[in-house]
Amino acid sequence: MTETLLRIDTSARHEGSVTRELGDRIEAKLNAGKIIRRDLADQVIxxxxxxxxxxxFTSDExxxxxxxxHLALSDRLIAEIQEADTLLLTVPVYNFNVPASLKSWVDMIARAGITFRYTESGAVGLLDGKRAILAIASGGTEVDSAIDHATPWLRQVLNFVGITDIQVVRSDKQAVDPEASKARAETDLENLAA
Known part of the structure; x- marks a missing residue:
């Protein structure tokens, strides 16, 4: 059982969204004690x-x-991540990348001195000890292929802020082979630790 889950939905569609459906199934499997919800289709970042x-870049004092x-929303979004044990991001691939709303969310939460810091040897993430699950869906883009600029970018961003325990549940290439896409998602769901 997950203690606190932060669920971030990014699909522009509420009905018929594969990522939202995957998110529902993952959420049920995790059986979180507390769920924080952030729907980026409902609130423009x-x-x-x-x-x-x-x-x-002005010191707090x-x-x-x-x-x-100016920073109030950013502070709230960061507080949600800091409270969570697990992040669940449901992400459709739009034009080979993440929805613009998710990019705006990332820009709000990547804050020097709060979610990461610079050292002589490079950046160090400050949100360690958390888990992230990416529910990814696409019409024709294969997850982690040369044309997938969403999944590797999300891993990079999460690693940058210190979240390195990342699992992917994918329903990719739905328009190419719907049955194989569904089978990949089922396998990933089965392998997902609760």
Whole structure:
């Protein structure tokens, strides 16, 4: 049983979404004591702008009220991750990559000094000890193929902030071979540790 699960849905579709369906099945298998939900189709995460960047690179004690307001959503999103033991990201592959909403979410949570820090030997993630499960679906892109810019990027981002225990449940290439896609998902679900 997972203690606290942070579920992040990214599909623009609520009905007929393979990733949301996979997410439901994974969530049931994990049987979390507490679930934090964030649906990026329902809440638009703004892109970074000059005000946000200036606020993020101003020391906490020197930030103005306006700068704190710029970072308020970022602070909430980071607090959700910090509280979670497991992250479940349900991600359709749109045009070989993640939905733009997920990229905006990543930009909000990758904060120097909070989720990672720089050292002489490079960046060190500060969110270690957590697990991530990626539920990935695509029409024609094979997970981890040369044209998949979603799955490797997500692994890189999660590793960057310290999350290295990452499992993938995939239902890829649905438009190419729906039965094989479904079979891959079933195998991945069976192999997923609760």
């Amino acid at each position: 703004p892109q970074l702008d000059a005000g946000w960047l200036h606020a993020a 020197e930030r103005t009220t306006e700068q704190r307001d």
